[in-house]
Amino acid sequence: MQRSHGWATGWNAARVAVAVMVLVAVGAQLASSTAEAVGQGRDVATVVANFFSFFTILSNVSSAIVIAWLGVRFFARGRRVEVDPPALATALAFVSTYMIVTGVVYNLLLRGIPLQPETLGWSNEIMHVWGPLFLLLDVLLGPARRRLPWSAAFAAAIFPIAWIVYTLLRAPLITNPTTGAPFWYPYPFLDPSTGGWSSVAVYIVVIAAAIVALACGVIAIGRARGIRMPIDPAPGERDAR
Structure with a gap:
């Protein structure tokens, strides 16, 4: 299934569609908050600064950029099924991890907290449920995963720690614009x-x-699936064989 051009075409089209959906959700929520x-x-x-200080927003925007890049790259290169380049594969592993964490943390720790009046319910669900779920499915089903080194797992923690x-x-330098508290x-x-x-x-x-x-876990799955996903030859090379 991973090597099927039909599957790769459909999945990369889904990547672009989900990226657009996520960016629309983020943009709509930003407009509502503003x-x-x-x-x-x-x-x-x-x-606005607070809005872009949420890990959820940063994770959603970065993941949308990465999966859109993957999808557009696939179609721009003539729908060739080939292993993702190292930098892009690493970025995909990172944002997949961040989005899965976003979904887990929200649904375990924050689901019961009442939403603010300006929070759009549909946008909130896309950013905390459907976006993370798609990135999880991308780890399990996405075509052309690259085998990354184990050190990438520790590198994934750099951005969240920062x-x-x-x-x-x-936080102590910001006055809460809603409550007036001397922190946010x-x-x-x-x-x-x-x-x-x-x-x-x-x-x-x-x-x-x-x-x-x-x-x-993300890298382990990619390594296991990547073993069975060698780089496809270029069209000219395929013909020469």
């Missing part, structure tokens, strides 16, 4: 005022470990 900020007289620049450091340094944390489990720094530290360790573990 409109609410204007209507309530909040600082729009802060609201995001956590950025969040914890920035994108997620309750990172807010030390709710459970203390010990609770925050535990969540950080658990999430970091989960990211590395999931990245190992």
